[in-house]
Amino acid sequence: MSQFNNTNDTICAIATANGIGAIGLIRVSGNKSLEIVSTIFSKSLVEKPTHTVHFGTILSENKDIIDEVLVSIFQQGKSFTGEESAEIACHGSPYIQQQIMRILLQNGCRLAEPGEFTMRAFMNGKMDLSQAEAVADLIASQSKNAHTIAMKQMRGGFSNELKEIREKLINFASLIELELDFAEEDVEFADRTQLKLMVKDVLLYIQKLAKSFELGNAIKNGVPVAIVGAPNTGKSTLLNTLLGEDRAIVSNIEGTTRDVIEETLNIDGIVFRLIDTAGIRESVDTIENLGIERSLEKINQAQIVVVMSDFSEKGSEVEGHASMDTLTAKEWIEKLQIEHPDKKFVLVGNKSDLRQSEKQNDKEAETVGIQFIPISAKKGLGIDELKQWMVNQLTENFDIANDTIVSNIRHYAALKKTETSLQKAQEGLHSLTTSDWIAMDIRQAMYDLGTITGDISTDDLLGNIFSKFCIGK
Amino acid sequence: MSQFNNTNDTICAIATANGIGAIGLIRVSGNKSLEIVSTIFSKSLVEKPTHTVHFGTILSENKDIIDEVLVSIFQQGKSFTGEESAEIACHGSPYIQQQIMRILLQNGCRLAEPGEFTMRAFMNGKMDLSQAEAVADLIASQSKNAHTIAMKQMRGGFSNELKEIREKLINFASLIELELDFAEEDVEFADRTQLKLMVKDVLLYIQKLAKSFELGNAIKNGVPVAIVGAPNTGKSTLLNTLLGEDRAIVSNIEGTTRDVIEETLNIDGIVFRLIDTAGIRESVDTIENLGIERSLEKINQAQIVVVMSDFSEKGSEVEGHASMDTLTAKEWIEKLQIEHPDKKFVLVGNKSDLRQSEKQNDKEAETVGIQFIPISAKKGLGIDELKQWMVNQLTENFDIANDTIVSNIRHYAALKKTETSLQKAQEGLHSLTTSDWIAMDIRQAMYDLGTITGDISTDDLLGNIFSKFCIGK
Numbered sequence: 001m002s003q004f005n006n007t008n009d010t011i012c013a014i015a016t017a018n019g020i021g022a023i024g025l026i027r028v029s030g031n032k033s034l035e036i037v038s039t040i041f042s043k044s045l046v047e048k049p050t051h052t053v054h055f056g057t058i059l060s061e062n063k064d065i066i067d068e069v070l071v072s073i074f075q076q077g078k079s080f081t082g083e084e085s086a087e088i089a090c091h092g093s094p095y096i097q098q099q100i101m102r103i104l105l106q107n108g109c110r111l112a113e114p115g116e117f118t119m120r121a122f123m124n125g126k127m128d129l130s131q132a133e134a135v136a137d138l139i140a141s142q143s144k145n146a147h148t149i150a151m152k153q154m155r156g157g158f159s160n161e162l163k164e165i166r167e168k169l170i171n172f173a174s175l176i177e178l179e180l181d182f183a184e185e186d187v188e189f190a191d192r193t194q195l196k197l198m199v200k201d202v203l204l205y206i207q208k209l210a211k212s213f214e215l216g217n218a219i220k221n222g223v224p225v226a227i228v229g230a231p232n233t234g235k236s237t238l239l240n241t242l243l244g245e246d247r248a249i250v251s252n253i254e255g256t257t258r259d260v261i262e263e264t265l266n267i268d269g270i271v272f273r274l275i276d277t278a279g280i281r282e283s284v285d286t287i288e289n290l291g292i293e294r295s296l297e298k299i300n301q302a303q304i305v306v307v308m309s310d311f312s313e314k315g316s317e318v319e320g321h322a323s324m325d326t327l328t329a330k331e332w333i334e335k336l337q338i339e340h341p342d343k344k345f346v347l348v349g350n351k352s353d354l355r356q357s358e359k360q361n362d363k364e365a366e367t368v369g370i371q372f373i374p375i376s377a378k379k380g381l382g383i384d385e386l387k388q389w390m391v392n393q394l395t396e397n398f399d400i401a402n403d404t405i406v407s408n409i410r411h412y413a414a415l416k417k418t419e420t421s422l423q424k425a426q427e428g429l430h431s432l433t434t435s436d437w438i439a440m441d442i443r444q445a446m447y448d449l450g451t452i453t454g455d456i457s458t459d460d461l462l463g464n465i466f467s468k469f470c471i472g473k
Numbered sequence: 474m475s476q477f478n479n480t481n482d483t484i485c486a487i488a489t490a491n492g493i494g495a496i497g498l499i500r501v502s503g504n505k506s507l508e509i510v511s512t513i514f515s516k517s518l519v520e521k522p523t524h525t526v527h528f529g530t531i532l533s534e535n536k537d538i539i540d541e542v543l544v545s546i547f548q549q550g551k552s553f554t555g556e557e558s559a560e561i562a563c564h565g566s567p568y569i570q571q572q573i574m575r576i577l578l579q580n581g582c583r584l585a586e587p588g589e590f591t592m593r594a595f596m597n598g599k600m601d602l603s604q605a606e607a608v609a610d611l612i613a614s615q616s617k618n619a620h621t622i623a624m625k626q627m628r629g630g631f632s633n634e635l636k637e638i639r640e641k642l643i644n645f646a647s648l649i650e651l652e653l654d655f656a657e658e659d660v661e662f663a664d665r666t667q668l669k670l671m672v673k674d675v676l677l678y679i680q681k682l683a684k685s686f687e688l689g690n691a692i693k694n695g696v697p698v699a700i701v702g703a704p705n706t707g708k709s710t711l712l713n714t715l716l717g718e719d720r721a722i723v724s725n726i727e728g729t730t731r732d733v734i735e736e737t738l739n740i741d742g743i744v745f746r747l748i749d750t751a752g753i754r755e756s757v758d759t760i761e762n763l764g765i766e767r768s769l770e771k772i773n774q775a776q777i778v779v780v781m782s783d784f785s786e787k788g789s790e791v792e793g794h795a796s797m798d799t800l801t802a803k804e805w806i807e808k809l810q811i812e813h814p815d816k817k818f819v820l821v822g823n824k825s826d827l828r829q830s831e832k833q834n835d836k837e838a839e840t841v842g843i844q845f846i847p848i849s850a851k852k853g854l855g856i857d858e859l860k861q862w863m864v865n866q867l868t869e870n871f872d873i874a875n876d877t878i879v880s881n882i883r884h885y886a887a888l889k890k891t892e893t894s895l896q897k898a899q900e901g902l903h904s905l906t907t908s909d910w911i912a913m914d915i916r917q918a919m920y921d922l923g924t925i926t927g928d929i930s931t932d933d934l935l936g937n938i939f940s941k942f943c944i945g946k
Contacts (some may be wrong), residue, residue, distance in 0.1 A: 017494030017565060020612060022946035025489065025496050053524040053545050065624055072526050084652055087562070089498070092490060093612045139493060139566045151538055318579055330551070393689060473495035
């Protein structure tokens, strides 16, 4: 990214959304902001106090009036970027915005690269890297939970926890260094109990953070859910019941990666993406000739798999899947659970209201470690339990409002690396490895942890992060 | 419109364009603005000085942080609307903007109606009606000329001219009243010379303003141009030549009223809309079996009509149109000019570079009052002349940079009514009509003129004008 050589430039960008609005906002940041804006504005802003708003006109090179605007000014150290800045609120005409940009560029501004304002805020120590990344997440957030996570991260919640962990590791490192000093004397260190406890403590915490990514990612990107099962088990009825209760917030999403239509379901602020609902809907009208292959395809894409079975008659859960496979639904799930240990399966017994026999099969399902929920898609029975189960798969062990939830895959990868190093250190402690090796592992862990907040960063990393931002942010 | 009863309400609206941006702006106006915003903001803004910016957080009813924002405040009498106002600059996430709007509404704001901020500015005497209307035009302006006209109107250029005219009419009225005072004494007023001169002066000015609407409307909405002519005269080559020289600013517009594709051409800041270019393009590939009917249809829609003729051989301008009509191109234009006195016609002699004979036919065209331009569409000869002619049809007698150009059809209609009343007054003066009748005409003229600036206005009129604005303006 070129801007790393040009942080002395004064940059400008249109910061509001594209299109026609009542008001458009143009952002200027850098040490010549007020000088440049004053050149094209009807009065000088250079000596004005920070955080003041000024009404006037923007003039073209021929002194034609381009617009009547409000300019807010921020003196150095007092702005989002930490630099001298100005924000020009003009009429929301794309033509006018372009003209103002043109004159700013003519008078010495450079067009900002994507994310460059936030990057400068990071470079100037106004926020760490994970906070900067949260700015983009915050802007993209579309649900309460996504917003909550991004906001907490932006306000430094995550950073503070990482700082604590880092301090613990520094503490650990100093103890290990102490041991190292004595190492040359070949003294045997019998008692590493305290060190072991320290590593265990940090490791557990890192693991909890890493585990939260499943939830964080689900909240950020939605949870893919597959509904599979033999013909006539009531998949489309279940789909309608799930969506019907939530009609207001259901929408069709053109799948960006799969080219299939998905419908979404927002339960407790978590978005579930129902995979290939076209396939389910189709089956209402046409002969359901798509068997096990299509189901397996959907399962591969899913994080949560709902296996439908017709429980209206005794033993039907066996026959129900005869057309799909030679296995019963339960046997099938058992097999799938082994093949996909990372996915969550639930056996849903539909038409359970028509069932006369004692629920022996249900108990069987439970005893073999399969989650079983009897429902009636038609009558709406058991639907709340199913939804609750879906939400629980993600939120169990986490309190979204209070816990730190990791939603950024870069942070997750760094946490996993940290975990690996800490595990090595832990093994080293137990196997009486010499301190210098353990110290190396700890340093590596601290390094990886440091990449999250940007204590450790490279131009490539920063370029990669900020290039995904929008221009103007 | 309901808001006429509710100008005491504090209103709010998202003022920036829809969609995701770096920053979104929410506008609040009304006498409780600062009180309400303070309720949801991390500190009180009520006593803060006008034109200051405050960083803080917006809090939900549960004291969750919705966003970190900058709030600009404007004390009563110091804002766009003239009312106490606040502008909340938040992160440009639609979710966050909706949440902030929700809390504002919860705390006593009302959602602003379209154009209500500008309407309040008008109601509070911050601008007159024609200035308020220019705000919408300014936001919609897409070309230099459209922008110039709207800006001048918004800054009161038009209003000042109308004020001058109004003063002249008041002056006239007082003189007529004087005559009226003597009328009962049955004195004969032989000398109305001064009055006649005054009316003539104003009338000429009103007529010039009304005439400018043709240009103003063209600049605002684009000028429909038809290219017609017999097969193989080179219509598609001309089209390509016209567009080719201007490739950067050419775009396809889905015709909003006619469902045909138009291409546009920006010459000197005036947008020409080339009607039914699909019809012309088609003819390149397919047999040109669409004859005179299609041409007449296009002519009906056009303001400028370019009639193409093949001038490559002597006398070909006769044969060139034999397939369309039994008339020559010149005879056809003569006929069309009579049928459409309001449209501008030009006879374009294409392939003129292949012409050997003396340009006798050209002279003939000129002598019968038809504009003739020899070109070679293929070699690009005469194209600049054609473009210049097209521009001249609109701009002749006007200087866009300095003259007042009327671009609003409501203003045009009011000017035409004013003209009618003044013409009646003029006739009255000449035919020795009594002063009271003439005074009535003048009063009517002043009334119609007053509707432009809003000195005269009704709720219906205001509702009609502002409902076309966007929300947030």
